[in-house]
Amino acid sequence: MKTATLERPGQFTFSDTAQPGDPGPGQVLARVLIIGICGTDLHAFEGTQPFFSYPRVLGHELAVEVIATGEGVTSFVPGDQCAVNPYVTCGVCAACVRGRSNCCAKMCVIGVHADGGMCDRILLPAKQIYKCAKLTPVQIPLVETLGVGIHAVGRAGVQAGDRAIVCGAGPIGLSVIEFLRMAGADIGVVEKMPERLEFASRHHGLTRAYPSHDEARQEEPSMLVFDCTGDKGSMEKAIHLLQQGGKLVFVGIVNDSISLFDPDLHRREATILASRNSTPAEHHRVLEYMESGAIDIAAWPTECASPADMGARFPLWLRREAGIVKAVVEWA
Ligand SMILES: [Zn+2]
Numbered sequence: 001m002k003t004a005t006l007e008r009p010g011q012f013t014f015s016d017t018a019q020p021g022d023p024g025p026g027q028v029l030a031r032v033l034i035i036g037i038c039g040t041d042l043h044a045f046e047g048t049q050p051f052f053s054y055p056r057v058l059g060h061e062l063a064v065e066v067i068a069t070g071e072g073v074t075s076f077v078p079g080d081q082c083a084v085n086p087y088v089t090c091g092v093c094a095a096c097v098r099g100r101s102n103c104c105a106k107m108c109v110i111g112v113h114a115d116g117g118m119c120d121r122i123l124l125p126a127k128q129i130y131k132c133a134k135l136t137p138v139q140i141p142l143v144e145t146l147g148v149g150i151h152a153v154g155r156a157g158v159q160a161g162d163r164a165i166v167c168g169a170g171p172i173g174l175s176v177i178e179f180l181r182m183a184g185a186d187i188g189v190v191e192k193m194p195e196r197l198e199f200a201s202r203h204h205g206l207t208r209a210y211p212s213h214d215e216a217r218q219e220e221p222s223m224l225v226f227d228c229t230g231d232k233g234s235m236e237k238a239i240h241l242l243q244q245g246g247k248l249v250f251v252g253i254v255n256d257s258i259s260l261f262d263p264d265l266h267r268r269e270a271t272i273l274a275s276r277n278s279t280p281a282e283h284h285r286v287l288e289y290m291e292s293g294a295i296d297i298a299a300w301p302t303e304c305a306s307p308a309d310m311g312a313r314f315p316l317w318l319r320r321e322a323g324i325v326k327a328v329v330e331w332a
């Protein structure tokens with residue numbers, strides 16, 4: 001079968017690899033349909049992804065179709081189109097037993113820490129997949145992306161009417177905006193790429209839209225600030241957008257230290273929260289919202305590439321050119 005391996009930063013190789021065997025107990029054998037590409041993949045390609053080693057088969061945002069089921073798998077039948085929860089967790093660590101499996105101490109993300117879906121067929125634990133009868137294959141990988149957003153908004157404990165601002169209007173920033181909108185927050189956005197700023201503000205009717213932190217600082221500060229940039233400079237400046245007593249949520253990740261001037265924190269009595277991944281319960285809520293139409297990502301500027309074009313497109317997606325918000329690879 002065809003498999004793409006990221007051998008080292010900047011280099012994919014395609015090879016003919018052995019098909020996986022029959023599914024074992026609790027497993028399904030699935031055909032990969034669509035692979036969403038996110039910052040994690042782009043940073044792995046760039047060589048700046050923390051907790052990453054090469055070579056690796058990427059692909060953690062997946063739409064798959066079940067081909068065969070192993071012993072004891074009763075919830076799926078061949079032909080089911082499914083989303084994949086790529087977060088394989090231990091179930092016994094301090095985080096897992098407190099319901100916070102999103103930050104499991106032994107977190108293994110399929111397509112990041114273990115080989116993922118850039119191949120024709122994959123064996124998956126049945127407990128890691130969700131049936132998506134009402135979604136198109138292109139929408140399905142967004143369950144993971146939106147999961148990151150719903151988790152971040154949950155971390156902040158947002159209330160209707162809360163003044164919030166989101167730094168970065170890529171897929172994660174847009175996911176956060178979707179759930180802030182559902183919660184009834186008053187939403188602002190900071191994004192330096194004009195196409196992304198224009199899309200976020202037009203799509204959500206946001207009047208508080210700024211091309212830079214400096215411009216956003218001119219307005220009244222927000223009770224909730226979400227940094228979805230993964231950019232050190234933005235993460236360090238975000239505190240200046242925060243109201244007294246507010247919460248700053250770092251949704252993005254940067255492989256670097258972040259430095260904050262302590263009086264800026266102290267004066268505000270700021271709460272700083274990290275937000276990592278999402279939980280199965282959150283994935284189920286995302287699926288409900290997508291299937292009911294409460295969240296519609298059809299308008300997001302998406303580019304579909306073929307596996308053959310993928311290697312050439314990665315550097316362009318990395319530079320976030322032409323306002324593409326979400327890139328997906330149509331594998332089958
Ligand atoms: Zn992702």
Ligand SMILES: [Zn+2]
Binds near residue numbers: 089092094
């Ligand atoms: Zn755990």
